[in-house]
Amino acid sequence: MSDDSTAKPRHEDLVDQRLVCWYFAAALTFLFISMLGGMLMALQLVRHNPFAGIEIFSPGRWRMIHTNAVAYGFLANGFLGCLHWAVPRLTLRPVLDRRLSVLIFIAWQAVVLATAGGLAFGQAQALEWGETPTWIDPVAQVGLLLVAINFMAPISKMSGPLYVTLWYFLAAFIWTFLTYAMGNFVPEYFVAGTSAGAVGGLFIHDLVGLFVTPLGWGLMYYFVPILLKKPIWSHGLSLVGFWGLAFFYPLQGIHHFLYTPIPMFLQYGAVISTIAVELVVTTVVINFFGTIWGSGSAVKHNLPIRWFYTGMVFYFLTCFQCALQVTMTFQALIHFTDWVVGHAHLVMFGVFSMWILGIMTYLFPLLIGRDWYSRKLCEWHFWLSAVGIFVMAGDLILGGLFQGWSWAALQPWDASVEVSFPFWFVRVFAGLAMFGGLLVFLYNIWMTWRGEEELAVDSATVPAPAS
Amino acid sequence: MNDRKTPPRATFVITAILAVVILIPSMLGFANKFYELILLCRGEVDGAFAITPVVNYLLASLGFFCLLCWAAFNGMFHDIEAPKRKMLETEWQLDSETAAQKR
Numbered sequence: 001m002s003d004d005s006t007a008k009p010r011h012e013d014l015v016d017q018r019l020v021c022w023y024f025a026a027a028l029t030f031l032f033i034s035m036l037g038g039m040l041m042a043l044q045l046v047r048h049n050p051f052a053g054i055e056i057f058s059p060g061r062w063r064m065i066h067t068n069a070v071a072y073g074f075l076a077n078g079f080l081g082c083l084h085w086a087v088p089r090l091t092l093r094p095v096l097d098r099r100l101s102v103l104i105f106i107a108w109q110a111v112v113l114a115t116a117g118g119l120a121f122g123q124a125q126a127l128e129w130g131e132t133p134t135w136i137d138p139v140a141q142v143g144l145l146l147v148a149i150n151f152m153a154p155i156s157k158m159s160g161p162l163y164v165t166l167w168y169f170l171a172a173f174i175w176t177f178l179t180y181a182m183g184n185f186v187p188e189y190f191v192a193g194t195s196a197g198a199v200g201g202l203f204i205h206d207l208v209g210l211f212v213t214p215l216g217w218g219l220m221y222y223f224v225p226i227l228l229k230k231p232i233w234s235h236g237l238s239l240v241g242f243w244g245l246a247f248f249y250p251l252q253g254i255h256h257f258l259y260t261p262i263p264m265f266l267q268y269g270a271v272i273s274t275i276a277v278e279l280v281v282t283t284v285v286i287n288f289f290g291t292i293w294g295s296g297s298a299v300k301h302n303l304p305i306r307w308f309y310t311g312m313v314f315y316f317l318t319c320f321q322c323a324l325q326v327t328m329t330f331q332a333l334i335h336f337t338d339w340v341v342g343h344a345h346l347v348m349f350g351v352f353s354m355w356i357l358g359i360m361t362y363l364f365p366l367l368i369g370r371d372w373y374s375r376k377l378c379e380w381h382f383w384l385s386a387v388g389i390f391v392m393a394g395d396l397i398l399g400g401l402f403q404g405w406s407w408a409a410l411q412p413w414d415a416s417v418e419v420s421f422p423f424w425f426v427r428v429f430a431g432l433a434m435f436g437g438l439l440v441f442l443y444n445i446w447m448t449w450r451g452e453e454e455l456a457v458d459s460a461t462v463p464a465p466a467s
Numbered sequence: 468m469n470d471r472k473t474p475p476r477a478t479f480v481i482t483a484i485l486a487v488v489i490l491i492p493s494m495l496g497f498a499n500k501f502y503e504l505i506l507l508c509r510g511e512v513d514g515a516f517a518i519t520p521v522v523n524y525l526l527a528s529l530g531f532f533c534l535l536c537w538a539a540f541n542g543m544f545h546d547i548e549a550p551k552r553k554m555l556e557t558e559w560q561l562d563s564e565t566a567a568q569k570r
Contacts, residue, residue, distance in 0.1 A: 008564075010561075010568075011561050011562075012565075089558065089561060090554065090557070092557065161543050162550065163551065163553070163554045164551075171531075182523060191519050195518070199520055199523070202523060202524075225554070225555055226555070226558055231554070232551050235548045235551040236547045243531075246528075246535075247528055247532075250523070250528065254520060266521065
């Protein structure tokens, strides 16, 4: 992994634990805000909006704050915190400059807060998942460039074959920068109409596939072997997954706009590449289940592993769902329905948020230097989150089918709203469960931080050397 | 790593045949479709709609194809399973040192 000639550095010389803590604190703060926005939207749908008539609390605006706070506030901060732990330990080199890391941290929080403020005051950009006001886009773009430079510096000094995690991270730094530029600048300033719509489709899905997916899988390839104390089943297969993602993913975003004026050959291309990605995903999932084979009890006793593998099951389900729903026949039924909302929640919370929360569950005791205040509260956090997202996604997916059938039968619009009410009520309670899980987690972190019990050295997950 | 042998002649022949059978028709097909796309863009409004996302995809894929070639020619896929063991050894060393300091 690294030059044998270099002296072996210590963990404290490599990882700025204070910064990892800051990122995690910021991530959880934005998750809290995002979930509040989600609850507001859920209450609006069941006609119980507590802020009716107040413009800046309009559910339409808070829906955008909900999605942007998750993507740029929670996931981005969570990933950056994890990267500050994983990259220096993998490369045995610190990031390029710790002062730059602090600058990026402050600048990124400013970007996310300004985005929330801009959205609340009605300055949204007309681009799904890219509603960040146009005046913030250049700042965010510079921030992404600095992130890439800061983390790619230690990786670029590596010699010899790279571990798969670093391949994913390298690609993510490049992809995220390019994806953000493509989505936020091309439709705004260079192309219009259907062409802008097609680019918007690429942007929406590339944010998932080329920003959060490579970072998420990269972190799984790092943390799962460490926690299971054994190497990944097949490193070769993991590289097949990486290169498959690189070549099949970038075209599939257009499947968001099937049955639109975008040329059909482009729509079919997106459908085919989406189905191809399902095969790639299968290789990745096989690899991880091959790794845990023979150590299945870890799912029961090791909470981070349970978070990770639950997320992987959801990932496979959501990709399988994706391969089906992009077919033209299926799309005709579920387009514009809550099926899509359920699918999006399953991806963003059921997969990537669960992975980050699992990593936090593993890292917080190491960062704070104390055992968890309550293991039982950690269990409550997991079960409230897992059951909550399972119920919410299942409920919305089913509700989407009812809406689609209602529209296909040419019933009046009101009929589809009426049929949706039971599903929207269930969604409120599923959301409350997930929100409750987060509150339990925050309380557990607070009590752990205040506690005095030092982390026992033996309980730290010191892996045995690989055989 | 040091005693790498020249692949057997049969392996070379099979690889060459597969390359010819698979790559040449694929490249011809791709070139043909790309030519159609260019004609479409020049001739119809529909084609212009397609050019931005297709060019985006082609540029991204070209970049990664170059990266794949660079990785292959720089030995990134030699001893392909070694990095997974090296990663765990590095982790074990870092954690052991931290644990020793705490004791």
